[in-house]
Amino acid sequence: MFSLTKLAYNWCNWEERSAYDELETLEISVRPCCLLLILYLRAENADYNVSNDDQMFIAAHQSISEEAATSGHVRCLAFAEGRGFPWTRAICVLSAAHGQLDCLKYACDRGCPWDVEVCCKAAANGQLACLRYAHENGCPWDYTTCEAAAAGGHLDCLQYAHDNGCPWDYITCEVVAAGGHLDCLQYAHENGCLWAYTTCEAAAAGGHFDCLQYAHDNGCQWNFTTCEAAAAGGHLDCLQYAHDNGCPWDYRTCEVAAAGGHFDCLQYAHKNGCLWAYTTCEVAAAGGHLDCLQYAHDNGCLCEAAAAEGHFVCLEW
CATH class of the missing domain: 1.25.40.20 (Ankyrin repeat-containing domain)
Known part of the structure; x- marks a missing residue:
């Protein structure tokens, strides 16, 4: 499953790995699913005590199955399945979201459950191949698929979904x-x-x-x-x-411009006939936007409060 080099590296403790990583030698790339798998095998050994570092690593990550789906490691996914790790919907969702088509196919072929979130996540991340595979193999979709594709600006996914009857x-x-x-x-x-x-x-x-x-x-x-x-x-x-x-x-245009400290918008709105109310001064003061407060007051807007949020520069003015 692993090369001897990677297996040896994974079998080292955290200090030994750090020491190796500092050497100018072959870089060994490992994913969380690989490390979790090694820790699982170690834990099967009754003589092995799981270290605090190992426990922290395990707690900070998903299950082997879910990490494998995220990383696209079919072998780790197969190992997890063989050891009885649960097939959750998250496996297909994570595979689709990260464009891991091989893992998505593997999970689907073995009956892993899926739902509309698979198509939604594939579309949201522009993973057209995963979206197409999921749809062609019976995965449901709904309005959220088109919404996700649109929100991410993924025109190819939006076109595919619409062309194949996905509602919007x-x-x-x-x-x-x-x-x-x-x-x-x-x-x-x-x-x-x-x-x-x-x-x-x-x-x-x-x-x-x-x-x-x-x-x-x-x-x-x-x-x-x-x-x-x-x-x-x-x-x-x-x-x-x-x-x-x-x-x-209406007056809310001036109000929100003042609240955000957008002086140019406030000035433009007022000069072009937009109404305002005392709330314009109120929100300008609350936000500490002295330029907006001064402009509004100087141009006839009623002022009632300035220190609501502790902006004493506005209060002193």
Whole structure:
């Protein structure tokens, strides 16, 4: 199962391994599953006492099966199966998430249970080969598969899932916009995926101007939350675009701009007719944003409190 070199290295204690690692000689690469396997074999020897270092290592890692699935070591996975380690759903999930197709096949062929999380994790990490294998071998999927692919910007996984009947809904467009993945947003919209005002909101919140512009230009609705999200994130270009194109705003736009200390957004909103309330000064003071507090006060915004969060510079002012 192991070369004699690797077996000898693994059989050493932690101090001996450290001493070897400092030598200018052949590097021996081992994965946690290999070390766990050796510790397991050692523990079978009644004369062997598990050291504190060994116990800490075991406690800090998953089971041999799960570590093998993560690392892509089919031999370690087979050993664990042969020794009766439980086949948990995590084995297929970890194999898919890390693109370990051989381990995924091995586990599937031996009846390891799986569920929708396998496809979801494969899509989330752009592991198309694992996603395809899982689907073609009967692994279930649902909306979360498309959402995961979209959130990660993995267009190939999104296309495969949609082309093979995986459902999607407006959340797919929302998470795409949140991540700024314009190609995925275009694909989803052009292939009939629904969207809602949350698409524009998510794009604005992340400062993804191209996604915001695309969504609006193609008829996606927006409301007060778009300007609010842009201001909260300090994304002046998105705020300007939304306002210039008729997106509504209200006092909360100024409030969140002040809360985040985004002076340019606060100034722009006020100069362009956005309402504000005493909460603008309140949140500016609470956050210690003196420039926002001064600007709001100097331009007629009511001020009531400044020391709520201990920002005494604002209080002294």
